[in-house]
Amino acid sequence: MYRSHNNGELRLEHEGMEVLLSGWVQKVRDKGFMVWVDLRDRYGITQLIFDGERTDSEIVDKARSLGREFVIQIKGKVIEREAKNDQMPTGNIEILVSELNILNEAKVPPFTIENETDGGDELRMKYRYLDIRRKPVRDNLIFRSNVTMEVRNYLSKEGFIDVETPYLIKSTPEGARDFVVPSRMNEGQFYALPQSPQTFKQLLMVGGLDKYFQIVKCFRDEDLRADRQPEFTQIDCEMAFVEQEDILNTFEGLVRHLLKEINGVKVADFPRMSYEEAIKTYGNDKPDIRFDMKFGELNNLAQGKGFGVFDSQELVVGIAVPGCSEFSRKQLDQIIDFVKTPQVGAKGLVWVKCNKDGSFKSSVDKFFDQEQLKSWSEELGASAGDLLLVMAGEADKTRTQLSTLRMEMAEQLGLRKPDEFAPLWVVDFPLLEWDEDTKRYHAMHHPFTSPKPEDLELLDTNPGKVRANAYDMVLNGNEIGGGSIRIFDKETQSRMFDLLGFSKEEAQEQFGFLMNAFEYGAPPHGGLAFGLDRLVAIMGGQETIRDFIAFPKNNSGRDVMIEAPSMIDEDQLKELHLKLNLK
Template sequence: MYRSHTCGELRDSHINTDVVLSGWVHKTRDKGFVVWVDLRDRYGITQLVFDEDRTSKELLESARNLGREFVIQVNGSVIERASKNDKIPTGSIEVLVKELTILNTSKTPPFTIEKDTDGGEDLRMKYRYLDIRRNPVKNNLIFRSKVAMEVRKYLSQQGFIEVETPYLIKSTPEGARDFVVPSRMNEGQFYALPQSPQTFKQLLMVGGMDKYFQIVKCFRDEDLRADRQPEFTQIDCEMAFVEQEDILNVFEGLTRYLLKEINGIDVDKFPRMTYDEAMKKYGNDKPDIRFGMEFRALTPKGGTFGFDIFDSAELVVGISVPGCANYTRKQIDALTDWVRRPQIGAKGMVWVKYNDDGSLNSSVNKFFDEAALLDMATQMDANPGDLMLILAGETHKTRTQLSALRMELAQQLGLRKSNEFAPLWVVDFPLLELDEETGHYHAMHHPFTSPKPGQMELLDTDPGAVRANAYDLVLNGNEIGGGSIRIHDKETQSIMFKHLGFTPEEAKAQFGFLMDAFQYGAPPHGGIAFGLDRLVAILGGQETIRDFIAFPKNNSGRDVMIDAPAPIDTAQLEELHLKLDI
């Protein structure tokens, strides 16, 4: 028996009990006549004691020779600790060691295994198996497991069946780039790793599995960022014989259940907002509604502003920042420099201070008198003490720039509180997006999304106006889930493919299996997929997903621990009918 108890289990009630513990040496403290060792495992830390009065010389010497991260087993008795430590659950006891066995030695780790470590991110990713021993990462993985178990519990109680779908599938032209896998047995042909189990879950609906879910790995060969990895995990769900309202109700229920079970928070309201409203009020389709600073478009009172930058702009829009009229010129200049960065791309910013005494001054005083500034304040719902920040330019770009500024200010002002949760449904997305480079439309979600009822005929006359029967669930400014009601008949799906630029031959070659299935009694159906990595991070009070993934990739898509991707030898290439010209 390697252990009778864990290192986080022992309490006062165990005093005078003989125990066996195993774990890693966290720290040693040698006072000459006594040696203390902190023994750590996944469950906590227990202090071991070796002293010259109660411990043999050989055992005391062995304790002195223990290195950090040695794996050891001890037999001993639980005794009351003389100097108690109220910072750990086992802090009132210690174990007087009678026997010590070294199960394995350890090299000195390249960084300290502590909550606040001296290891940089690259070093910790290289030695991720050591990083996992640190409480922050360990606890994040335990937290992720708990969330996944609660998801399964809720969906199972709602009658969903978990079904696994294939990982080796067919490459399709929609969405991001596929990761492809060469087939040894079929020369010159390739599988793709799934970006989503989309078509398979629709086929399951045709097969009568009317409530499906799967916690599934998906793969996209695209540029990375803090909340994106080349392989990620989805909570993938589909339901048959449903309308949009049915799906929203079920997955409001899931979100409400998780917030209660995981965070102990009751959330009653799940407001809904159209895509157009979200873009107009917040400049993006996943707004953080935990705080205000809604956009306000400005219009001139007499038909013209008399200020060329505003008059030549497609949109003049601003936000009112509560209580910030006392910002110094240095602080405002820093914000102006921030929006001028290439990542944001604004050419400049107008500011107006609505002072506590009711007076107004601005960066454009020579163009606007106080009456004009007061009219701006009225249009922007500003109050004395507020700072108004205004951008002007092309509509979409200006909204995007102001949205980034709004989020930056919220971060600086401490308005994005990790223990507050504000869910939001965004609905009525455009069905199609115009690619400005090619001039062609592509599906905003995917080509299987149904248009809103009664809008199919608009595809021929005004495709950009067609709204999708689609919905995203946003939590704290992050999209955590998205889905739609699907097309479920061959004729409608054929029309959609045509408008996306597929010839009938191309549609049949790519999606013939799905079109054929629709001819055998496909029910009305729809679904949603949650990003588990992102959901877990937000529930855990963070927005970066990497520390909630056991073995993540870096920003270049590399696993620096195992050094992947890596070349393969010539024999493997030949077996796969591949040849690399280097």
């Protein structure tokens, strides 16, 4: 037996007990006459004492030889600590060691295994197995485990069946780039790794399973960012004989349950917001509603007054930033510099101070009088002491730029509180997007999304105006899940493929199996998929997902620990009927 207790459980009530402990050496403090060792495992840290008067001298000398991260086992007696440490659960006791066994020596680690480490991201990812020993990373992985267990428990109680779907599937032209896998036994042919189990979960509904879920790996060969990895995990769900309201209620319930059980937070409500309203009011389709700063359009109030910057533009739009009327000129210049950065791409902005005495001071005073500036403040819902920030330009681009500025100001003002949760549903997305490069429509979600029933007739006359029977769940300014009611009849699905530019032959080749299934009695069905990595990170108070993934990739999509992707040898290439051309 390596241990009788773990390193986080011993307390004063165990005083006098003889125990066996094992773990990693966190720290050694040699005071000459006495040696203290902090012993760490997943559960916590226990202090060991090697006393020259009470411990065999050979064991004390052996303790002095210990290095950081040595794996050891000790036997000893629980005693009360003289200098107690109320910052750790085991801080009232220590172990007077009588036996010491070095199970494995260790090289000096490349960074300190502490809560605050001196290792950079790349170094910690290269030695991820060491990084996992650090409490913040370990706690994140335990947190993720707790979330997934609650998901499984909740969905199982709601009657969902956990079903695995294939990883080796067929490549399709819609969506992001596929990762492809060559087939050795079928020369010149390839599997694709699934971007989602979409068609399979629909087939499970045709099969009559009624409620399906799966916590599943998905793969997309896309450019990476802080909240995206080439392989990611979805909570994938589908239900039969449902309408949109059934789905929204079911998964509101799941998120309420998770926030209550994991974070101890009760969510009052899940507002519903149309895609059009989200874009007009917040400049994006995943608004953070923990704070206000809603957009106000000023065309009628700001144009035609002789200020050419506004008069020549499609949209003049602004926000009221609370409590910032006393910003200095230097602070205002920093905001202007921010909107001119490549990440925003604006040429500048106009500012107006709503002074506490009711007057106004702006960067455009010679064009607008006090009454006109007052009308701006009223339109933007400002109060005395607020700062108006106004931008102008082409509508879509300007809304996006102001949305980025809104989030930046919220960040500066501490309004994006990680322990505050504000979910909402964004609904009524456009079904289709027109692509100028290809001169055809693309599905905004995917080609299996059903149109809103009342918009069906527009498919033939004005497809760009058709709304999708689709919905996204947004949490704290992040899309954490999305789904739709699906097309479940062959005729409508065929019309959709026509609109997306598929020939009959292409549609049959790519999705014939699904179209054929619809001929055998497909029920009305719909579903939703949560991005587990992003959901867990936000619930954990962060927005970067990497520290909630055991072995993440870097921003180039590489696993720097195992050095993947990597070359394969000539014999493997020949077996797969491939030839490498590096010219």
